[in-house]
Structure formats: structure tokens, C-alpha cells
Amino acid sequence: MASSTVENYVKRIFLAQQTTADGLVPVGQLATIMNVVPGTATSMVKALSDSGLAEYAPRTGVRLTRGGEQLALHVLRRHRLLELFLVKALGLDWSEVHTEAEELEHAVSDRVLERIDDFLGHPSVDPHGDPIPSARGKMAEPSAVSLADCEVKKRLRVSRVADQQPAFLQLMERSGLIPGALVRVENRDEVAGAVVVVPGGDDPVVLGFSAARKVFVE
Amino acid sequence: MASSTVENYVKRIFLAQQTTADGLVPVGQLATIMNVVPGTATSMVKALSDSGLAEYAPRTGVRLTRGGEQLALHVLRRHRLLELFLVKALGLDWSEVHTEAEELEHAVSDRVLERIDDFLGHPSVDPHGDPIPSARGKMAEPSAVSLADCEVKKRLRVSRVADQQPAFLQLMERSGLIPGALVRVENRDEVAGAVVVVPGGDDPVVLGFSAARKVFVE
């Protein structure tokens, strides 16, 4: 059985890989993500390689094997189903479920997880709009169009908010920018690095590019 | 923060203490309960003593301090609320929830736990009839009268089944001996070490003393 440490590393490598072209994650970057010193990440990556979960090219980076990827998808499935369950069944706020799921994802059994999946009616996305991998390890890929690069003056639907920090999620909720909401980008100023967004019935909201890049639409 | 290992030790010491007069648990007994070799239990007990959770008298036994007891009650509260939640909210069988709760009890936060408590309407007992400690660490003491020593030929109510083994719980369920059920002990044969029990509407059931001692009534 993979320890929760291994599960966390593998999950983070998987997510970091998504943002690269070659799927190679530098060990230093992994260390930053995992909040450990570089040497710790190096030895962990060697261990993952020894156990067949990753391929490790010294001074180059890590990449998950097929097995590592399947494990990562399993952990992500647990994480995201738990997040949705905490919101739907227990009424937690979408800004607090990430932290909770970070622990529970290592403690919940397959048996309980499938009950949760049934309870939720086999959902395809979590409260933040992130896709939930299937039990067989298939995951839809989410929209890549954000408020920072979408068409202007067009009615669009928010599909995903890609930042787990409570303060950010609370702001998005106050601004009416939650998955499912309709929005229109009124104006985008490349020089100022800001967009003016008009959510459903609400007042216009100004977002900097760094924030706008985290809100995806369809 | 106490590790899950520490939480498990403290919980087990607490439960073992309940069965002794002086509240002293021999280290060897603790080792057996925890499925570790005696030396492991000795060093763990020293560590618990160093961190103020227990008092350790070499070659005599361990006893929890007030702090250790409070921790044990907190873990027990988590365990039992989770068991009931798994039964009530997700429809798991009472024979399988113990194993699940054994892991989840270390991963669930106070915030989530109180939501679960609200959802369940602040219950006082878990699916096996074990009392659920309050958030402040108070726990009712359960009935000590079992089918092995209760009054004969009298209508009584099953209040607790004190064995977590799935096979035992499944048998009790098939026999109609679940908390809340009405029963009558038809006959008790001290020599044969067996009791004949008549549950609510069901057929008579014969239990050996070792089994009868695990079913408590009121």
C-alpha cells in the first residue's frame, strides 16, 4: 500500500506534469510544491522510481509511469468526490473542503468511496469545477479558456475556479464567479493587466490577469 | 498533534482500563491488543509518559493521565460518530463500519465532525450501542448486564453488542439481537454454558456464554 506521503507526491507530480509540454517535472519544482528541501524531493523521487511509480532522470526531472498515473488519478478521484460530498451532504463551504479532503483522501476506502459516488449520483466535476476521474482512471480534460483569454463581450459560463486558497474562493463567491454562473467579459486591458467582468445579475468586477487566469469558462 | 499511532494506543489503553479495578494496564496486555511485540509497547508507553498522556510504572502497568483520557474520549467520539454516519448516511452495514472508522477517526477534523453530529441529531450511541462521548469529553456508562447474567424469563431490550468482528455482528443481526430489539432469556444452563434466547418475533437462538456475555440488555 502506498503511504499518504507517496500518494501526495504522486498526485502533485501528476498535476505539475499537466502544465508541462514534455511531462517532466524538475525535482526542485517538486520540492517547492511539496514544501520540503530539495534533497528530500530527490530521495523521494528515487524511491518512487524504485517502486515503479515514476521514471527519474537525474538533473532532468521526474515523470510518472502508467502505474503512477493511475495511482494519481485514484487519489484525485477520492479527493474530488470527498470535496463534493462535504459540500452536498454536510453543507461545508467550497472554500474549506480542499483542506479537509487533503487528509480524508488517504483514509477513505474504495467501499466507502463508491457509496459516496452513488450518493452524489456519479458526478463529473467537484465543487471547483475540477473533473472527477472515473473509477477506471479516466478523466475529462477541463476547458483551457480563462477570463484572461476568452472572447470579449460574449455570454459564457464559468466552468472552473483553479485556486484552492480560501480567501480567493470566498472572493469569487462574493463576486458571483462560481462554476455554472453566466458571465461576460466587458473589457480587457492588456496594458493594465486587468479585466472587467460582469457576472449574471451582479455588479461588474475587476480582476487582475493573475486572478482572471484562474477562472475558466466555456 | 498526536499521531494516529498515539491516538490508537491511547484509545486502547482507555478501553483496557475500563475492564480493570485499579485502571492499570500491563504493558504485555497492551502489546497484545496493539499487535506489536512487548518491547515496542514498552517504548511507546515511555513516550506517552514523556508527553504527559500516561503514567508509567515499570513492571506494573500504564494508566492514562487526565489529558490522555480526554484524548481517548475525543478519538472515541470521532470513531463512534463516524460509524453511525456511515450507517445512516451511506447505508453501510454495521458489521463493516468499525474497520472504516478505525482509519477515518484520525483524518476527520473537528469542523467536519460537528457537521456529522448535527446531521445525526446529536446521537448518544453508535450502531453497536456504544456510548458516544460528548464534545467536552463526557461519556455515559453502558449497561453491564448481559444475556449471560440478566434475569431469566423477562422481557428486556438489547442495548449493546460488544464485539466488532464482522462474522459475530452478522450472526447477531440474523438472530435479531441488535440494539433496540426486545428479547427474553428462556433458559440458562450454567453447566452447559449456554443460554436460550427468544428475540422479538424470531425463533429461539442458542448462545454460548462467551457470546452471551457480549450482548448487553436493559
Place this chain on the structure above:
DNA sequence: ATACTAATTTTGACTAATCAAAATTGCAAT
């Protein structure tokens, strides 16, 4: 080519939890 730098790896040390096996001890039976 040389020197510098930033990323990475290596080395050595530490903690928590465990086991195997040897040493100790308290007590009971002779």
C-alpha cells in the same frame, strides 16, 4: 577556455515506530 551561478545531488544526522533477541526482574514453587 574560464569562471560563476543556480539547480541538484550527496552525505550525515535525526525522529517515530517497529522487530528480534538478549538481559533483567519479580514471584511462585520447591
Place this chain on the structure above:
DNA sequence: ATTGCAATTTTGATTAGTCAAAATTAGTAT
């Protein structure tokens, strides 16, 4: 009083995961 034994403790190792700090290396700039 001795002896023997069963429980307990001690000792020495091991594994997973981590950090601090030194060593290495692959470029980059001169």
C-alpha cells in the same frame, strides 16, 4: 534459600521521511 519461569525491559537494527549543509554539475557569461 534456591531455582525456574513468565513478563518485561533493554539493546541493537531497520525503515520512512525529513533537514542542514557540503559537493557536484550543467549551463551562462565573460
